Amino acid sequence: MNKCVLSASGSGHPVVCWLLTAAEMKRCDSNTSEIFGVPSVVLMERAALSCVDVIVSRQKKLEEQAGQLGLHPKRRVLIAAGGGNNGADGIAIGRLLLQEGYDVSFYLASGEEKASELLKLQLHTAKAYGAVICDTIPDGEYDIIVDALFGIGLCRPAEGIYREAIEWINAQDAFVLAVDLPSGIETDTGAVLGCAVRADVTVTFGFWKRGLLFYPGCKYTGKVICTQIGITEDGFLNQTPEAFTFTAPVAELLPARPEDGNKGTFGKVLLLAGSEAMAGAAILCGRSAFYAGSGMVKLSCPTLIHPVIQTALPEAMTADSVEASARWADVIGAGPGLSLSDRARKELLFVLQQTLQPLVLDADAINLIAKDEALLQELIEHQQNPATRRKLILTPHPGELARLEGCAIEEILKQPVFYAKKWANRLQAAVLCKGARSIAASPDGSIYINRSGNSGMAVAGSGDVLTGIVTALLSTIDDPFWALCIGVYLHGLAGDLAAHTKGEYSMTSNDIAEAVWAVLVKQEKNYV
Known part of the structure; x- marks a missing residue:
């Protein structure tokens, strides 16, 4: 542990x-x-x-x-x-x-x-x-x-x-x-x-x-x-x-924010997210990163959707390519709404080969790696070598994890702990298998089983919100597994608060994102 x-x-x-x-x-x-x-x-x-x-x-x-x-x-x-x-x-x-x-x-x-x-x-x-x-x-x-x-x-x-x-x-x-x-x-x-x-x-x-x-x-x-x-x-x-779940208020699990900090102190997050058909995923991811404490967020996405993002999320910056902003970032998140296009693959390839910052991979970033055996093997080799290893988090749902494994989704659903542990060890990364009971695994074999959340979170965009939260936390929390566990816990608590106000039938992913700040404020009032 x-x-x-x-x-x-x-x-x-x-x-x-x-x-x-x-x-x-x-x-x-x-x-x-x-x-x-x-x-x-x-x-x-x-x-x-x-x-x-x-x-x-x-x-x-x-x-x-x-x-x-x-x-x-x-x-x-x-x-x-x-x-x-x-x-x-x-x-x-x-x-x-x-x-x-x-x-x-x-x-x-x-x-x-x-x-x-x-x-x-x-x-x-x-x-x-x-x-x-x-x-x-x-x-x-x-x-x-x-x-x-x-x-x-x-x-x-x-x-x-x-x-x-x-x-x-x-x-x-x-x-x-x-x-x-x-x-x-x-x-x-x-x-x-x-x-x-x-x-x-x-x-x-x-x-x-x-x-x-x-x-x-x-x-x-x-x-x-x-x-x-x-x-x-x-x-x-x-x-x-081997396994645990949280009992402490989430605010107590987060690092203290220094009073003399600035927007750079609290993490510069670069998100490789969004495509022409899925600008909303990038917006949800960026908004959640801000709510989870990030000081600065930049979205690398197609120029065509920049006006949409700047209108919906004026606090964020935009970039035409990840190459131009890679050195700026403290942490990189990739995948939400990315698509499987040639542009997306090129951008992801640059991130994997030319950057060393802590990295969160989700959604289409995982799908792109799963379909490219050479890219997958290169990532495995980099992560198995202590000299080239980076801090890495993967947040697949069972379907995405099945694509990585090359098996039927039913196999993942039967043994989610086994496969999360397998890939955590293989990639020397913190790996999540999302579900009604999301399971996070660390390379040392520790397992976090999440109890927060509800059925209303099974809605499009929920994973994009999680990626934003986890990426933001990884910018200020040194241990990727710890950042992932806290992020999943906070995400579920926000979902529970959203369900309380909107109901499990009617809540949306934006409701989850909007509830993140409210969870933290509520817990600060109760416990600080």
């Missing part, structure tokens, strides 16, 4: 939320018990208590509301447990609810002979308190169902009695709490393995799991509550997880 990720916030707000794979969580869990001596059964009891707290708190609110109407909500609970330690969590939850006076039924799908050692211990304790363990789902109606069939270890489709149990749970009119992860969701990818429980609340332990964020898994989780049960960052043993 890049050191800047760990030290960006000085205000006490957490900077990142770690997003663990199944293997990372198991290792951390094991270290907590084996290295630090916290017994697994203690961790399990705390996990069960955290789930019980959620159920009891909800029930009290229901009873208070119902009491005002003379009603009396029932407390009928079903614990649906599997044969592993997730099932043991479920049995412990049921035992604690039983002690709280709830009417609890227990269903053990695996049978006791296949139970893990911790599950056998929990079964013994539950029986001592009067629990009756059933090997079929007891007949009756339930107000609350605890899904503890599978934990983080599931790697194949749920079948047989497990599939039947999941489908039965989904058919009930009950409040469903999933323990750690809804059964049927793959921990690392969020994939649905055959079928999955649709939870109202998921209580996850210690740290978030990647599958709770990725689609389609995140559509099954309901509200996610991450509770601390004693598995802390100490359990990483200095081997930090």
Whole structure:
């Protein structure tokens, strides 16, 4: 993990939320018990208590509301447990609810002979308190169902009695709490393995799991509550997880602006963007660069569209070619609305071969490189050589990344983390795979998974806005990966603000750009 990720916030707000794979969580869990001596059964009891707290708190609110109407909500609970330690969590939850006076039924799908050692211990304790363990789902109606069939270890489709149990749970009119992860969701990818429980609340332990964020898994989780049960960052043993997302306000992630700065201090951005048919892309990109803090913006684009750009964005300068302005720039962004014309290719070729400034490649810049094998290989060779390597960011959507890879877009959609990491390593660059959960990868293997944003951002020009933001940030932030992560986060927050005012159906990319400044002002007021 890049050191800047760990030290960006000085205000006490957490900077990142770690997003663990199944293997990372198991290792951390094991270290907590084996290295630090916290017994697994203690961790399990705390996990069960955290789930019980959620159920009891909800029930009290229901009873208070119902009491005002003379009603009396029932407390009928079903614990649906599997044969592993997730099932043991479920049995412990049921035992604690039983002690709280709830009417609890227990269903053990695996049978006791296949139970893990911790599950056998929990079964013994539950029986001592009067629990009756059933090997079929007891007949009756339930107000609350605890899904503890599978934990983080599931790697194949749920079948047989497990599939039947999941489908039965989904058919009930009950409040469903999933323990750690809804059964049927793959921990690392969020994939649905055959079928999955649709939870109202998921209580996850210690740290978030990647599958709770990725689609389609995140559509099954309901509200996610991450509770601390004693598995802390100490359990990483200095081997930090690969993936994270932001929790700090975006204003705290940005570098401070010196009070004695000038327009040159805050970054001179050169954008190779726009064409005769797509002047709007250049305008959106340039406007967003200004809103993200750039002091000066120059657009290299065909002379024919200069009047359009100067009218829509009078703060920006224009140039007929990138060659005339290359030395002027602190950072270069290329691609939005560029087209695949001979002029565009010539300009991009000059940027790649004759400039050394930090560079952001998007859209048609990526498409031009993908269709020119010689150009692609030259870029790879330059980036693999420390003597010629430049600071580089790529921001493709899955289609553009598929063109680079030479594969079907479906392959990228199946494994976005894999391909983002592959190209980050291959180009020694920060690489983004855009999507509902955009994924940024660094050459050292770190992964940022973005949570901000909404469906209204799936609109023409949204990527142009992102390129402007990221290019502006790269002019004042030394680490390309950090600049990319913050840029994606800010872009999504601006999209969320735009959706709040315009609605996801009606918002445009210009609304996103216009919201960038408002996000920063709002966060400054809240946190500075």
